[in-house]
Amino acid sequence: MDIELTALHWVYLAFIVFILVLMARRRDTVMLCVIGVFALGLIATESLTRSVSGIFNGFIYATKELAGTIFIISIIVSMSRVMIKTGINELMVAPLTRFIRTPAIAFWGIGIIMLVSSFFFWPSPGVALIGAVLLPVARRVGLPALGAAIAMNLFGHGIALSGDYVIQGAPKLTADAAGLPVSEVMEASVPLVIVMGAVTTIAAFWMMLRDQKNGKWRDGLVASADRSIQASDERIALPPRVRRWAAAIIPLLFAADVAAMFAFDLQGGDATALIGGTAVIILIVLALLAHRGEGLEETTSYLVQGFQFGFKVFGPVIPIAAFFYLGDAAFAELLGSHLPAGSHGIVNDLGVALAETVPVNGIVGSITLTVTGAITGLDGSGFSGISLAGSVANMFATAIGSGAATLTALGQVAAIWVGGGTIVPWALIPAAAICGVSPFELARRNLKPVLIGLAVTTVVAMFLV
Template sequence: MELTTIHGIYLLFILLIITVMIFRRDPSLICMIGIFTIALVATESLIHSVGIIFYSFVYTLRELLGTVMIVCVIVAMSRVLTDSGVNEVMIRPITKWIRTPSQAYWIIGFTMMVASFFFWPSPAVAFIGAIMLPVALKAGLPALGVAITMNLFGHGVALSGDFIIQAIPSLTAKASGLTVEQLVSASIPLVVMMGVITTVVAYFLIMKETKSGGIQLPIQSLKKQETEQKKRLNWRVKLLAVSIPILFLLDIIAMRIYRLKGEDATALLGGTALLIVIITICFCYQEKRFQRITEYLLQGFKFGFTVFGAVIPIAAFFSLGGSGIERIMGNVLPTTSQGIVNDLGAVLAYTIPFNESIGVLASMLVGVITGLDGSGFSGLSLVGSTAKLFAMTMDANTAQFAALGQIAAIWVGGGTIIPWALIPVAAICGIDPIELARRNLFPVLIGLCATTGFVIILG
């Protein structure tokens, strides 16, 4: 396989990006310089190279637009349900089952996980935490324990798999050359393994310290957001609280019957969420309904583009490793090339004595490193690209490598280890985010080691 200067530059900037992430710096600047450098070498035109930086962003946004939109819509829906009081009615029956610290830990955790699958964890934190925290405190589970279970089940288990909305696996799959279905299928046993080990270890640690009085942290006064209607529990709110879960259940049934996957499944969920926004506003608000619909959609768009804004430059660089370079720059590689990543993988297969265990460990470490920026999203393109590279080198299962890297990136950077990623949960529960990160560290490390060993055993 013939390697060119472009291959060398691409590999050099991957190493630079990893180095920058190790030192907890944003790699966006390095990615943009990398795009410009590759474009300059490939086109030998300064003007075209400058334009390619912008066009690579446009290309990447076009590829990710469906993913960004579903997140925006889901967030808009969750804000409407929170402000209208519908979410409180939906959660209330569950609170009747919480009588002991153990019940509080597991019930709040599983509730958070289910809600996060449909709404994503950040929006789910607000309404679940506000409603269930007082119930948990009354049952004897400290605020720190509530934060840990919400964090591990939401930003850990649910977000690392993202089986319903599929925004996370879409990012990883695009970079690894897989379909979303392949990646989700490979990630299910790994998400289960990681989730079981981590949450069980955390549970025993929390129960031990709770009994000994080791985590009796003071709880700050929790201020519930009041709406214009003060969340009156009228028949409309109750009807919506019953109807919304049924609508999503019907979506899942429709996906099974009509075999909707990927973008089709996402479109169904997104359309349902938009209908819920419209219906909830029409039912629960008497004035300025048209204006409110726009306001909530703008809130969703603001959140979505804020989250994915940091992803665009990084994903744009890594899109050059696959078919994106041809679409962005034209035919700049040799005719025998199968793409930069594929070419590098083929060369590594003949020059470096990789084995599968080393490849699995390397995929996990890349995920951990990329998660150090505190977002979890920004490194998924790198996770997918390197998983493809490692798997090609040893003729292994790309989906397993990518799924493991994705899990590591989300658990570390998506909100369970890095303190600045824990602020929403910590704020709701009135605790120190650094203390929450410290308590999460041991269970998450145990889970990562166990899951990595599980992948090695699976072969």
């Protein structure tokens, strides 16, 4: 059925183009998104007061949609901090260090440990949890500090974060923007994440060995490699027996959560709630054990630190998400019904119009989503632009008639790999800092492997759309 495109459609599309241009120029897009919400409100309602109110209401709507994601990440960071201070993280990974005997085992071992850790703790806290323990071991067996940073970075901020199968922050954002269930996007992302991860890490490892053999390797050290981002933290002494029990029980609790997800078919918000509740309980127990007599106050302090981190990460995301939510269900709720009869939302209408005017297929759609995702990642967040990737995926899937979940997952993978912390220098600081290497040198080493991985993953997506 033909849908007449109105000024709302064209203005929304124009703002998407402006946002992409700003991202490509590495400029902040928050203000432009706020202006976009105001402009759409003014056109739709022809009321200055309602359009101004729409800005704030859009923030509220986006915050409600993102609340679960913000909370789970904040809580995980809070729990991670008390684990670092008490040294429990060191005991958790200590048994694995005995198997690291060669540079190759160190590279892949650190990567896999980082991958598993990042699924449950998110990559930045994961770096802090394992980096200080595994880095000295890796260097003793001949793996350069920069090599360890590459492994932690690609497996954590790349593979784990682009899939985000446990905390489910990334798929939640893209699925909402695309109007799809989270489970569909996660399922569609599995082959893409596997291909992207395998190609990128193998390419990075091969290039490292090649450059070391040819004498072209640069360590990029800017500080002592034994220097840790935890160094300034006050360490808290726990009885050795308590630390050992905690180091054994905590992984078992999260393993039990994963088992419960499969047993009771928990997905999306239910799965996130289970992980979050477990993390809160662990945080409270550890705070009470570590701070005798002050556990009540310290629990609050850890939570505050975690929420400061969470809102620092997601502060720019909320206004951006508010704009992109207007492309779908949020429009009617925030601004009323001001779209043409038969409309299914601004994004869907644009997709239908695209199908009628431009020859769109899986090849064009896949390339477009990879480029869009990569551009949105240039701001160094990885999260601030994946709502745009979801919206664009929805448009192309509507035009093609299939492949919505695959295109959405492809945009997510591209955005996270570029902006989540693998090739944008200012997003690499956690791994670079704990390894004592330059984030710019780390970004340079990651660039070719990530670009090769994106190219191969895009080709694979063409056959899946």
